[in-house]
Amino acid sequence: xxxxxxxxxxxxxxxxxxxxxxxxxxxxxxxxxxxxxxxxxxxxxxxxxxxxxxxxxxxxxxxxxxxxxxxxxxxxxxxxxxxxxxxxxxxxxxxxxxxxxxxxxxxxxxxxxxxxxxxxxxxxxxxxxxxxxxxxxxxxxxxxxxxxxxxxxxxxxxxxxxxxxxxxxxxxxxxxxxxxxxxxxxxxxxxxxxxxxxxxxxxxxxxxxxxxxxxxxxxxxxxxxxxxxxxxxxxxxxxxxxxxxxxxxxxxxxxxxxxxxxxxxxxxxxxxxxxxxxxxxxxxxxxxxx
Amino acid sequence: xxxxxxxxxxxxxxxxxxxxxxxxxxxxxxxxxxxxxxxxxxxxxxxxxxxxxxxxxxxxxxxxxxxxxxxxxxxxxxxxxxxxxxxxxxxxxxxxxxxxxxxxxxxxxxxxxxxxxxxxxxxxxxxxxxxxxxxxxxxxxxxxxxxxxxxxxxxxxxxxxxxxxxxxxxxxxxxxxxxxxxxxxxxxxxxxxxxxxxxxxxxxxxxxxxxxxxxxxxxxxxxxxxxxxxxxxxxxxxxxxxxxxxxxxxxxxxxxxxxxxxxxxxxxxxxxxxxxxxxxxxxxxxxxxxxxxxxxxxxxxxxxxxxxxxxxxxxxxxxxxxxxxxxxxxxxxxxxxxxxxxxxxxxxxxxxxxxxxxxxxxxxxxxxxxxxxxxxxxxxxxxxxxxxxxxxxxxx
Numbered sequence: 001x002x003x004x005x006x007x008x009x010x011x012x013x014x015x016x017x018x019x020x021x022x023x024x025x026x027x028x029x030x031x032x033x034x035x036x037x038x039x040x041x042x043x044x045x046x047x048x049x050x051x052x053x054x055x056x057x058x059x060x061x062x063x064x065x066x067x068x069x070x071x072x073x074x075x076x077x078x079x080x081x082x083x084x085x086x087x088x089x090x091x092x093x094x095x096x097x098x099x100x101x102x103x104x105x106x107x108x109x110x111x112x113x114x115x116x117x118x119x120x121x122x123x124x125x126x127x128x129x130x131x132x133x134x135x136x137x138x139x140x141x142x143x144x145x146x147x148x149x150x151x152x153x154x155x156x157x158x159x160x161x162x163x164x165x166x167x168x169x170x171x172x173x174x175x176x177x178x179x180x181x182x183x184x185x186x187x188x189x190x191x192x193x194x195x196x197x198x199x200x201x202x203x204x205x206x207x208x209x210x211x212x213x214x215x216x217x218x219x220x221x222x223x224x225x226x227x228x229x230x231x232x233x234x235x236x237x238x239x240x241x242x243x244x245x246x247x248x249x250x251x252x253x254x255x256x257x258x259x260x261x262x263x264x265x266x267x268x269x270x271x272x273x274x275x276x277x278x279x280x281x282x283x284x285x286x287x288x289x290x
Numbered sequence: 291x292x293x294x295x296x297x298x299x300x301x302x303x304x305x306x307x308x309x310x311x312x313x314x315x316x317x318x319x320x321x322x323x324x325x326x327x328x329x330x331x332x333x334x335x336x337x338x339x340x341x342x343x344x345x346x347x348x349x350x351x352x353x354x355x356x357x358x359x360x361x362x363x364x365x366x367x368x369x370x371x372x373x374x375x376x377x378x379x380x381x382x383x384x385x386x387x388x389x390x391x392x393x394x395x396x397x398x399x400x401x402x403x404x405x406x407x408x409x410x411x412x413x414x415x416x417x418x419x420x421x422x423x424x425x426x427x428x429x430x431x432x433x434x435x436x437x438x439x440x441x442x443x444x445x446x447x448x449x450x451x452x453x454x455x456x457x458x459x460x461x462x463x464x465x466x467x468x469x470x471x472x473x474x475x476x477x478x479x480x481x482x483x484x485x486x487x488x489x490x491x492x493x494x495x496x497x498x499x500x501x502x503x504x505x506x507x508x509x510x511x512x513x514x515x516x517x518x519x520x521x522x523x524x525x526x527x528x529x530x531x532x533x534x535x536x537x538x539x540x541x542x543x544x545x546x547x548x549x550x551x552x553x554x555x556x557x558x559x560x561x562x563x564x565x566x567x568x569x570x571x572x573x574x575x576x577x578x579x580x581x582x583x584x585x586x587x588x589x590x591x592x593x594x595x596x597x598x599x600x601x602x603x604x605x606x607x608x609x610x611x612x613x614x615x616x617x618x619x620x621x622x623x624x625x626x627x628x629x630x631x632x633x634x635x636x637x638x639x640x641x642x643x644x645x646x647x648x649x650x651x652x653x654x655x656x657x658x659x660x661x662x663x664x665x666x667x668x669x670x671x672x673x674x675x676x677x678x679x680x681x682x683x684x685x686x
Contacts, residue, residue, distance in 0.1 A: 002513045005542075009507040115339055117530040119561045126564075128541045135509075135541040209537075210506050211530050211562050219504050255510035259501050260473060 005134035006251040012140045012209075014247020015147025018240040019202040020224035021231065022151065023195030025239045028228075029171045030191040033087060033094050035078050037102030038199045039221020044105065045071050045200025046207040046216060047113050050120045064204055071200030072193035074105070079192035084185075102221070109214040117216075122208035143205050144244075150198065151240040167191065199224075226270050232283020242281055246270075325368040326361065326632060328353065328622065329388035331381050331409065332400025332424075334373035341401040341556070341611050345423055346371060348615030349398065351592055352623070362626050370394060376401075378408035385409045389418050395632035396421060396622045398615065403427030403476065413439050418634040419641065421622060423614040426450060426552075427479065431663040439638055441663045443618040443651075444610070445552065445575055449668040451483030453573060454549050455491060457673055458522045461571075462547045468496040468520030470511060470535055472503065472527035472553075480526045480551060496520035503531050508538040516544055525550040525570065532570070533562035540566050547571075555608035560676040567676045571684060574674045575666055576613035576651050579603050580683045585650055589616065604679035614666075617649040621657060621665065 020042055024034045035041070045067050052063035082097040124139035158164035169177040170187045178184050203217065210216065223246065231242030246266065253265045274280070330349060332342040346369070353367045361367050370392050372384035381402075388394045389412075396419040399406040403425040413420035414435045422430050422442040431442045458464035469484055471477035481498055488495055496518040499511035512535070515523065525535055525548050532554045539546065550572035560567045578590050593612070594600050606612060624647060626632060629640035647654045657665035673684045 002510065002517070005509050005513065009509060013506060115336065116557045117533075117562060118558065119533075119564070121564070128543065130543075135543050137541060206506065211533060213530070216504075251507070251510065255513070258499065258514075259505065259511060262502075 002255050004132045005136070006255040007248065008131065008134065008136050008140055010248035010251030011244060012143040012247070013250065014244040015144040015240075016202045016206050016220065016243075017224045017227045017246055018147050018243025019150065019205075020199045020220060021228040021239045021243055022154065022236060023198040024225060024228035025231075025233055025236055026154075026195045026198070027188075027191045028233045030167055031083075031087070031188045033083050034098070034225075034228075034233075035075065035083070035101075035192060035195055036095065036098040036221070036225070037074075037078060037105060038195065038224060039217035039219070040102035040105045041071055041074055041196035041199035041217070042203035042206075042220055043109065043214065043217030044074055044196075045203030046120065046212045047109055047203075047214070048200075049204045049207060050118060050212045051113070054118070054120060067204060068197050068200050072197040075192040075194070075196030076189055078196065079189050083192070084188075102217075106214050106218070113212075113214055115214075117211035117213040120207040120212050125208040137209065139205070139208055146201070146205065147243070148240065150201075151236055154236055163190075226267070230270055230273055230280055232280025234284060235280070235282040238280055238282025245281075325366045326363060326626065327368050327370050327392050327394045328619065329385075329392060329394035329397030330369065330371045330400070331374050331384045331388065331397060331405070332371075333376045333402060333405075334371065336376050338376055338401050338556075341424060342371075342373070344606075344608065344611030345398065345400060345615040347593060347597060348423070348612035349619045351589065351596065351612075352616045352619035354592075354596070356620075356623050362623055363630065363632070367623070374400060374402070374405050376405065378402075378405045381405035382408050382412055385412050385420070389416050393632075394418065395626055396634075396637055398423050398618060399430075400424055401611070403430065406430045407433075410435075410440050416634070417638075419622065419625075419638050421618045423618045424611055427476075428483070438663060439634065441618075441641060441658055441665070443621065443657075443665045444614045445573065445666065445671060446664050447479050448483045448486070449664075450551055450573055450671065451480055452487045452490075453668045453671045454524055454551070455484065455487040455493070456668075457571070458524070458547070458549045459491065459493070462522050462549075464493070464522040466494055466496045466519055467522040467524055467549075468515035468518065469498045469524045469526075470508070470515065471498065471500055471525075472531055473500040474503075477526050480524075484524055501527070501531065501535070503528070505531065505534060508535050509542055512538055512542060512544065516542070516546070520546065522546065523548045525572075526553065527551075528553045529555075529557035529559050530562060533559060533564075533567075536563040536566050536570060540564070545569075552608070552610065554676065555610065555674075555681060558679065560678050560680075563676075569675075571673050571675055573671050574608065574681065574683075575610050575670060575672070577672060577674055577681055577683045578606055578609050579680060583650075585648070589613075589650055602680075607679065607681050609681070613650045617647075617651055617654070617665070620649060621647060621654070 020038050023038050028034050048067035048070055052058045052066055078101055082101045083094040086094040125137040128135035128137055166182045167187055170184050174184050227243045227246050228239055231238035250266050254262045332345050334342040353369055356367050374381035374384055388397050399422040401424040406422055406425040410433045420440050424444050426445045426447045428448045431440050497515050501508050501511055523546050548570045550570050552573050554572050624644050625637050625640035629636040641658045674681045
């Protein structure tokens with residue numbers, strides 16, 4: 001029973017990390033930059049979802065759609081104001097700028113949303129069902145399905161659609177892509193919007209199992225970055241796989257050693273794995289061509 | 291030449307500075323004599339801001355009553371509030387400012403045990419009474435100083451732990467309780483207190499499990515306690531993590547009784563924990579709800595008149611901050627009147643000499659002595675639960 005419930009909650013949390021980490025992956029492959037405010041984007045998704053669905057009483061679907069749209073807008077703002085100006089000048093300061101952007105958002109939410117954690121109820125997280133003697137909310141089963149579904153969708157969209165192919169072209173050679181009439185800037189902006197929307201989706205999915213507050217994303221953002229690096233940030237499959245492995249390790253360590261040891265053990269495993277596989281589980285060494 | 295040029299503005303600046311200092315030095319004592327100042331160092335911003343607001347309300351209510359009766363020593367009483375942002379270093383700076391610049395006769399402390407512990411050495415050194423009205427950490431009042439100026443009108447961790455064990459045995463016949471504690475110094479101090487209280491009664495415990503503030507899932511820890519045969523759980527954590535424990539228990543379908551420290555009182559526990567919130571029985575020092583005392587009704591009416599935003603009992607949740615602060619302010623007021631002075635040592639000794647005060651929480655009989663700086667005992671604690679947004683008392 002302990003094993004089953006740890007595996008289920010580990011897979012659920014793991015696919016959360018995977019979703020946010022996919023956001024790191026998407027912007028990295030097209031622009032070699034990442035948005036370190038991913039944790040805040042996740043929080044934004046949950047806070048907006050709460051605001052629309054619970055506070056204003058909208059039906060769930062438009063509330064979720066609106067929350068995701070605004071998360072995407074946040075990604076666009078990050079790219080335009082905190083990444084592009086620095087990249088255009090060949091500066092690496094986007095790194096600090098996106099961290100700062102996240103902190104600004106966290107505090108703005110603290111002022112507007114309030115200091116007290118709130119509850120975002122869901123019909124999928126009220127009545128537990130029993131699986132091999134372990135109580136599980138249906139939502140906990142939905143989360144990994146959505147996570148893996150999105151990884152598959154992302155893969156297909158990249159290989160089969162015009163836009164996806166354009167994105168891949170930008171990845172391979174931005175200058176050549178530009179000459180072929182592909183709008184590189186728009187593609188990069190789209191990648192940032194997609195990345196924050198993915199994080200927002202993760203926030204919306206986790207909210208009913210947790211509580212909604214301005215600081216809920218901080219730890220998730222850090223863990224997701226560890227997952228992205230562990231999986232090999234250039235590989236979507238690697239990132240998702242690393243997310244699941246990370247979540248499972250975390251849950252199993254907590255179950256069998258106690259949560260005092262969770263962070264020590266899990267992050268030690270990450271360091272060890274990277275020492276053995278410097279490019280991550282499924283990543284490739286970057287070859288810089290002159 | 292260059293040296294002369296740069297020296298001139300510096301000299302002018304120094305002169306201006308000296309003038310300002312002199313003016314300040316002349317102005318401050320004159321102002322300090324007009325009122326009797328009482329200070330407060332508490333969290334007025336950040337996660338615990340609500341606690342600071344409650345304390346201010348309790349103190350202000352008591353001070354209004356004192357001023358309506360002519361104040362203290364023939365002067366008006368004034369409250370000076372400083373924000374510690376739940377940060378011990380900022381708390382010490384604020385305490386220093388209250389004592390050295392504002393010349394407060396005594397000052398009160400807030401919710402955070404680490405902040406109060408940081409202020410204790412300064413209070414003892416400067417010989418100004420420091421009265422805690424919320425933080426429950428045992429070493430705040432039992433600080434080992436030979437000349438102790440720190441008092442408290444609130445719960446004390448080591449007594450709370452005894453009360454939790456007594457309640458679990460009396461109400462649920464606990465034979466092998468388990469502990470689920472937040473992984474921080476607060477959880478640690480209660481682990482020790484609970485173990486001591488259980489050992490004193492000769493009761494074994496099933497196990498001790500820790501969890502983090504941001505843990506989404508506490509099922510693994512709770513499953514370990516269940517497998518170890520726990521029949522009652524002791525819970526020590528703030529409001530959001532406490533709610534995660536209740537949700538995890540729901541999912542496991544384990545209907546174990548929960549006896550808790552006062553963490554759930556700090557926020558919207560009823561909303562966060564869902565339908566099972568009322569299963570958690572937690573400790574308080576005071577509750578307006580179900581309180582037959584006319585003094586409680588009068589205080590609530592006065593609060594509603596002074597603060598129009600208070601509409602229902604849910605708006606004065608948790609009431610402990612208000613009630614502890616109210617009684618503490620009146621006790622300090624009695625001591626200042628008795629001492630006939632705002633001198634710290636005289637006020638401290640007058641606190642020992644108070645023989646009776648009819649307060650909001652109880653009638654205090656010799657609340658303080660050289661050996662006992664805590665006005666409340668474990669017999670003053672009540673057990674409560676959440677019904678919706680309101681905290682209701684349980685019959686003992």
